[in-house]
Amino acid sequence: MNTSLFEIESSKPLPKDVFGVGTAVLSGFALSVESELLSSLKGIAERSPFRNMVTPGGFRMSVAMTNCGRYGWVTDRTGYRYDHIDPETRQPWPDMPASFLQLAVASAEAAGFPAFSPDACLINRYEPGARLSLHQDRNERDFSQPIVSVSLGLPAMFLFGGLERVDKTQRIRIVHGDVLVWGGPARLRYHGIAPLRHGEHDLVGSIRYNLTFRNAG
Template sequence: MLDLFADEAPWQEPLAEGAVILRRFACADAQALIAQISALAAISPFRQMVTPGGYTMSVAMTNCGEVGWTTDTHGYLYSPIDPLTSQPWPAMPDLFRALSDTASAAAGYNGFSPDACLINRYAPGAKLSLHQDKDELNLQQPIVSVSLGVPAVFQFGGLKRNDPLKRVMLEHGDVVVWGGASRLFYHGILSLKPADHPATGEYRFNLTFRCTS
């Protein structure tokens, strides 16, 4: 599938109070970002985590940074050690950190300094149920989320699970930033439809930058 809009300039699309979509913001760095994902996954492989309730997530995950998001029988947590390798998570690449810095600043959040980057890999049929990002100690910092590869439908609601949802298509290079009044809004990804992207094949990758402390 050809990317017919590869040469379009980035633009901002308001999503909610404190939330914005930076369309095509990461396109210029996309090839290098994907290469870095492959290198990181060679150190800490993708895996489908099991929730405390025994549910195997359809999304494959890994992490980089000072800490990584993971699960155990007690709940969700950030840990400096990858439980799969028993080694520290790989360091966050400079390119990742630079992208999170510029994207957060473009959205009006200066001084964002993430210590964790969750890396999600979606195969056809994979999804992420509605949830809040609330495992972080510092809820004053925003979330920066980068989409690469196959398009997906992003759901963005409110502070309650049953609040009305906005559904927007996120495409290759789009970055969503939310914080402030929207920081604890429920969000998720609908089941990924089969497709083929020239940069990632059948997959969608997502980088989610968080400040956990």
């Protein structure tokens, strides 16, 4: 997919290395395909509904999740892992829509990662008050592949830390259509989302969706 097909609807130049080497904030990068993304998202949720998963420690996550692609990320009392099968439906996860895949590849290329090959997309649904604590994405096998994170709906405060949990955390407000990419030396940095504030988005309502693309296999 040619990145020129995605309009960067921002008056600012494309900001790279905002959080350090290997990071990029692509403001408004997904806006040109927002209708396709939201339509595909609805179809995915009809086949594999959102659910609040449980961590190995027994904590019920405030963020509801589903997946699409060859692999889906799941957590339960037995641990964190990727699986071909949705444990609730007992069926393979829905295929990754073309609009998802093309956006993920184009975003990674724009951020300086031209060989991204995502095979998993974790979809998070945030309602007001939901949060995601600082964590690393480390269940994947190939850390040379970046993470691509697409924000839809209500704005959120993205938290980006260092390679250790105790490292200083940076914050940036992300809004509908923004795409964040991190890889290379930033690939295993801690990150999270502060509790979502109440609000209303014209297309999504009082919800925030996050599409996180990874190469899991």
